[in-house]
Amino acid sequence: MPEDDGSKKQASGEGYHLKESETMAGTAEFRDGAFAFITDGSVALRELGHYGAAPPIPNGESAITALTPGAGRKKIYGAxxxxxSHLFYYDPSPAAEHVVDIGVLGEDAECWILAADANGVLHGIVNPGGRVFSYDPRGEFSVIWKYEVKPIEFPGVELGEDAACGVVEPESGKIYAVGRKSSALFEVDIRPKSVRRLAEIEGAGKSNAVVLGGHGNIFGSCRNGHVFRFAIASDSLEILDLQLPSPKGMEFLNHLDSAVCGEQGTIFAGTTLGTIFRLEPAALKVTGYGRPVSDHRIRALTLGKDGVVYGAAxxxxxxxxxxxWDPRTGEVKDLGLPMVHFPKNWVCYDISALATGPNGEIYIGESERISNLMIYYPPAKTAIE
Structure with missing residues (x-):
């Protein structure tokens, strides 16, 4: 039977490929070759509140931009x-299993810096203005029908400009943050309510991360993608002869985007141009592993309990x-987009934060106008005898 002219025009037309993908959807071929969602492991969703117990965080205020495990990793805290801007926690215990809104951090505000010290006290900075806050969770509790939170403390300390990135030193609870405008490194101590301007580091304010690399050193990036090291004990800054992995000629556009430090002191990090790398501080060596996806940004990283690094690209x-990303083998695998069908059909398209839970589950901070907390469960390892 000869083809009609309409079929020929459709096959050669501009919208043909879209039509073809619609025809493929739901077929085995689509599932194998054009399915962008996570299939290796499973994904769950938790709304940011529990009707009847904890009022949900409203739309337009729910974009999750920071996540961190609490003391003993029993709860996950986020902002x-x-x-x-809201501070919240997720209690995964069977008696609660819900998100609780602790309180408001600011109006028309953003929070990218949040971490717990060795005592479990949370410290963070909220923009605009680099306003410092802390939250002591001791005494809070939640069950499925009731919850109690403690007050958020604002000690009256601020950077005087927006914070680009920062870390919390666990033992002292001090915050080390970089100013977005000045590119200065600040030390914030809420106990004496002090802010010290430690050093001005050209280009550091364009970064989205700094990291504690062990032995009291802070690592970050500065002008033309160079790596800096700041020794806390001696208040000394050194621009190292190391650069972030970058396409040739684009070094000036490359900045540290996210970073975590492993137990052995090795730093696993990503750049704003979308490359991942490891930094060995003792050997002063940088090893690049390319791009996990064909796009810029490595917006979050977290160390899994299965010996691998999980990231959002x-x-x-x-x-x-x-x-x-398995540092032992160098293998990097794109897992895909998080998607669930319960308690509602939902796809997470925008991720700004990750954290690892008590059982190795990975918490995913969705960051859109309507956002949820999502949980990725890596596949269980099986032994074949």
Whole structure:
């Protein structure tokens, strides 16, 4: 039977490939070759509140931009950004299993810096203005029908400008943060309510991360993608003869985007141009591993309990993919987009934060106008005798 002219025009037309993908959807071929969602492991979703117990964080205020495990990793704490910035926790215990809104951090605000000290006290900075806050969770509790939180403390300390990135030193509880405008490194101590300007580091304010690398050293990036090291004990700054992995000629656009430090002191990190790398501080060696996806940004990293690093890759407003990176073998695997069908059909397209839970589950901070806390469960390892 000869083809009609309409079929020929459709096959050669501009919208043909879209039509073809619609025809493929739901077929085995689509599942094998064009399915962008996580299939290796499983994904769950938790709304940011529990109707009848903890009021949900409103839309427009729910974009999760920071996540961190609490003391003993029993709870996951997070912060949102938007019309209001909220501090919250997720209690995974069977008696609760819900998100609780602790309180508001600011109006028209964003929070990217949040971590717990050795005593479990949370410290963070909220923009605009680099306003410092802390939260002592001791005494809070939640069950499925009731919860109690403690007050958020604002000690009256601020940077005087927006914070670009920062870390919390666990033993002292001090915050080391970089100013977005000045590119200065600050030391914030809430006990004496002091802010010290430690050093001005050209280009550091364009970074989205600094990291504690062991032995009291802070590592970050500065002008033209160079790595800096700041020794806390001696207040000394050194620009190292190391650069972030970058396409040739784009070094000036490359900045540290996210970083975590492993137990042996090795730093695993990602750049704003979308490359991942490891930094060995003792050997002063950088090893690049390329891009997990064909896009810029490595917006979050976390150390899994299965010996691998999990990350979120992809620019804001585009598709954020979860990936796994095994430092032992160098293997990098794009896991895909988080998607669930319960308690509602939902795809997480934008990820700004990750954290590892008590049982090795990976918490995913969605960061859109309507956002949820998602949980990725890596596949269980099986032994074949």
């Amino acid at each position: 949102t950004s938007g019309k209001k 992809g620019s804001p407003g585009k598709n954020s993919h979860l990936f796994r």
